[in-house]
Amino acid sequence: MTDARPIGPEVDASPARRPERKVLEGRxxxxEPLDAARHGPALWRAVDGADAVWDYLFDGPYPDEASLVAEIAAKAASADPLFWAIVDRAAGEAVGYASLMRHDLVHRAIEVGNVLFAPALQRRPAATEAMALLAVYAFDALGYRRYEWKCNALNAPSRAAAERLGFTFEGVFRQHMIVKGRSRDTAWYAMTDGEWPAARRAFALWLSPDNFDGAARQRRGLAELRRQASA
Incomplete structure (x- = not known):
């Protein structure tokens, strides 16, 4: 007999945990929790002259180091969004930042956003690892069931990154915002806790040293590994 009044499956209704300021270690x-004194000067050096990194962000570019450091201090004081500096382990310096934001504890949904990748971080294994570390923290440590990624619909690199990382495209909110005096349509992506185990396995396999040749080129792509993990 068909249920004439479907209302959705029952789920665990216990709340998720709020993100905390803690260090997340990768290879x-x-x-590191964002700190103006510790990370500001390095971030200025990493993005100085690279104004394009700010094109789709809500702030920037900044005219000088002091202006950027002041904004980083404001970001560091925020609880939601909660910001982390992305520190290159080899260089020992910050090369970007990202945040976990819109912490919906009741419905267990959270968003990764405010992502700044300096040129030295872009298209590197380190960038993928940074996103993997935040996803592991959100799903495995904090208990979220929905992990969101939103970006300007014109931001083709961000949209490609979302799909490569395992997020599913859910649609475009038209005329969603006015940012820096320009109309923004927002593309919505999300990953669920049901999709997460395959994505987590794919991240681990992709980041393994065995997946890179002597020239640091990947042997297998992240999407291929995720399909394999889902089979």
């Missing part, structure tokens, strides 16, 4: 990067 290529270490995510």
């Amino acid at each position: 290529f990067v270490r995510l």
Whole structure:
């Protein structure tokens, strides 16, 4: 007999935990709670002259180091979004930052956003690892069931990154925001806790030293490994 009034399956209704300021350790990067004095000067050096990194962010570019450091101090004081500096372990310096934001503890949904990758971090294994570390923290440590990624619909690199990382495209919110005086349509992506085990396995396999040749080129792509993990 068909249920004429479907209302959705029952789920565990216990709340998720709020993210905390803690260090998240990886092989290529270490995510440290953002700190203006510790990370500001390095971030200025990493993005100085690279104004394009700010094109789709809500702030920037900044005219000088002091202006950027002041904004980083404000970000560091925020609880939601909660920011981490992305520190290159080899260089020992910050090369970007990212945040976990919109902490919905009741419905167990959270978003990764405010992602700044300096040129030295872009298209590197370290960038993938930084995103993997935040996803592991959100799903495995904090108990979220929905992990969101949103970006300007015109931001083709961000949209490609979302899909590569395992997020599912859910649609475009038209005229969603006005950012820096320009209309923004927002593309929505998300990953659920049901999709997470395959994504987590794919991250681990992709980041393994065995997946890179002597020239640091990947042997297998992240999407291929995720399909394999889902089979």
